[in-house]
Amino acid sequence: MVKLKYVILAGLAVAIGIAAAVILLQSEEKRVKKQFRLLSDRASKEKEENLLAATRSAKNIGVLFAEKVEFKTHFAPFSGTLTPEEITGYAARGRSLFSTFDLKFYDFEIQFPGEGTAEVALTARAKGKLLSGELVNETHEMECRLTKVDNKWLFSHFEVVEILKR
Numbered sequence: 442m443v444k445l446k447y448v449i450l451a452g453l454a455v456a457i458g459i460a461a462a463v464i465l466l467q468s469e470e471k472r473v474k475k476q477f478r479l480l481s482d483r484a485s486k487e488k489e490e491n492l493l494a495a496t497r498s499a500k501n502i503g504v505l506f507a508e509k510v511e512f513k514t515h516f517a518p519f520s521g522t523l524t525p526e527e528i529t530g531y532a533a534r535g536r537s538l539f540s541t542f543d544l545k546f547y548d549f550e551i552q553f554p555g556e557g558t559a560e561v562a563l564t565a566r567a568k569g570k571l572l573s574g575e576l577v578n579e580t581h582e583m584e585c586r587l588t589k590v591d592n593k594w595l596f597s598h599f600e601v602v603e604i605l606k607r
Contacts, residue, residue, distance in 0.1 A: 470551050473559045473587055476594045477546045480505055484532065486542040486569070499536060503529035506596045507588050513600040539577075542569035557589040562602075 483502045503525040510528065514520050519531070536542060543566075550562040563585065568578040586598035 469553065469559070473551055473561065473594050474549060476505060476587060476596065477549075477561075477563070480596070481544045481546060484536070484542070484544040486536050486539055489540060496533065499529050499533035502532045507590060510596060511598045511600075513598075515601060515603065538571055539569045540572055542567070559587040559589075559594060561585045561587065 480502065483498055483505070486498070506525045506528050508524065510523050510525070512520050512523060523531075545566045547564045547566065548562075552560045554560055561584070563583055564580060565583050566578075566580045568576075570576055582602040584598075584600045584602055585596065587594040588597040589595075
């Protein structure tokens, strides 16, 4: 009878531990997804903005990034290691080329390979209207890494994954 009591208590402890791990992991997933939602909201542009609003939007993008961020793309000027200040500058210049711009992220596959690191495979879609009137509609598969700094997830790596064409 005493052994059965210990087996039941041990089983209950294991079940509580598994439930706690699932809940904590789930909340970390939500926090990672929230960073992508913030990036999407801050990069997007619904209409013409005055200079102050445009500057504020670009500056708010920079705070989502770690001190050094590695970008790997097929376009050389946007590949390399950048600081949040450089990213803010690129964001401001990029947003100024569009009358409207919408950035969305889909199909998240989030993994936590180590403490304080999240690796995310996803689909990014950028669409908008350039000031010249030309429409832009691009979709890319990406691999991203976020690093936890001061209990906050910050982007530290972006890589555009080349999809084979038929």
